[in-house]
Amino acid sequence: MTERVFITGSNRGIGLAVVKEYVKANARVFAGCRKPDTATELQALAAAHPAQVTLVPLDVTDSNAIQAAAATIKEHTDALDILINNAAINPPGRFQTLETLTAEGFLFMLHVNTVAPFIVAQQCLDLLSKGSNPRIINISSDMGSVSMRYYGGDHGYGTSKAALNMLTRGMAHDLKSRNITVVSLDPGWVQTDMGGSDADLTPAEAAQGIHKVVASLTSKDSSTYRRWNGDTLPW
Numbered sequence: 001m002t003e004r005v006f007i008t009g010s011n012r013g014i015g016l017a018v019v020k021e022y023v024k025a026n027a028r029v030f031a032g033c034r035k036p037d038t039a040t041e042l043q044a045l046a047a048a049h050p051a052q053v054t055l056v057p058l059d060v061t062d063s064n065a066i067q068a069a070a071a072t073i074k075e076h077t078d079a080l081d082i083l084i085n086n087a088a089i090n091p092p093g094r095f096q097t098l099e100t101l102t103a104e105g106f107l108f109m110l111h112v113n114t115v116a117p118f119i120v121a122q123q124c125l126d127l128l129s130k131g132s133n134p135r136i137i138n139i140s141s142d143m144g145s146v147s148m149r150y151y152g153g154d155h156g157y158g159t160s161k162a163a164l165n166m167l168t169r170g171m172a173h174d175l176k177s178r179n180i181t182v183v184s185l186d187p188g189w190v191q192t193d194m195g196g197s198d199a200d201l202t203p204a205e206a207a208q209g210i211h212k213v214v215a216s217l218t219s220k221d222s223s224t225y226r227r228w229n230g231d232t233l234p235w
């Protein structure tokens, strides 16, 4: 069966690599991006695979845009098998330290990294309810692990991912009766604008891992916190 996948933040970095991975796997991909006009790599992919890739305009902080994105997907399919909540921000330095993080900066990070994945999932529930082995993948980070928090700083990012992990657990419980699996997934340290050039993994390596882990998930894995290589992380 052709898997139907919706990925947010898919114009660059891990999101773009994940789109490429699912295209290779012959999936039907809905590629969310906030500036489709400048998403040249995505546009090229969609042009090369018009039956497989649809660009979906989506700024995840805009609730109307999320509704419109779900409506766009419904014009093409009646179901989704996989939602990958990938879009996120991790602004540097002054946005993260105890001394300098402002309320506005903190709230903005929480909006993009925590609230938006929740609202995107909420708006996709009817599509996912009709999917095959439906899965919601919240792209988290090991920096969202409370039990591994033996360092300071990165308050906005770490807190937003820990809160996303909390949503994973709660949503997994809510969606058990609909057989929708919800997991948090740490993509590893990846060479992207966010991860930097010293990171361990190329985006393609991370995307291959993500694809493999997501393919292996069933409802018995719901409410787990996984790494790109399938390992389980402590909450």
Ligand SMILES: NC(=O)c1ccc[n+]([C@@H]2O[C@H](COP(=O)([O-])OP(=O)(O)OC[C@H]3O[C@@H](n4cnc5c(N)ncnc54)[C@H](OP(=O)(O)O)[C@@H]3O)[C@@H](O)[C@H]2O)c1
Pocket (backbone or CB within 6 Å): 008, 009, 010, 011, 012, 013, 014, 015, 033, 034, 035, 058, 059, 060, 061, 085, 086, 087, 088, 089, 090, 112, 139, 140, 141, 142, 186, 187, 188, 189, 190, 191, 192, 193, 194, 195, 196, 199
């Ligand atoms: N890279 C790492 O080492 C690493 C490690 C752990 C976890 N992660 C997680 O992996 C995911 C992808 O990270 P990445 O490294 O690929 O980051 P990235 O290179 O910075 O790319 C971030 C993506 O999110 C999109 N985005 C940001 N704000 C958005 C908004 N308001 N609406 C829609 N899209 C928005 C960006 O779109 P624009 O181009 O429009 O800004 C871009 O496509 C994130 O959830 C991140 O937290 C990454």
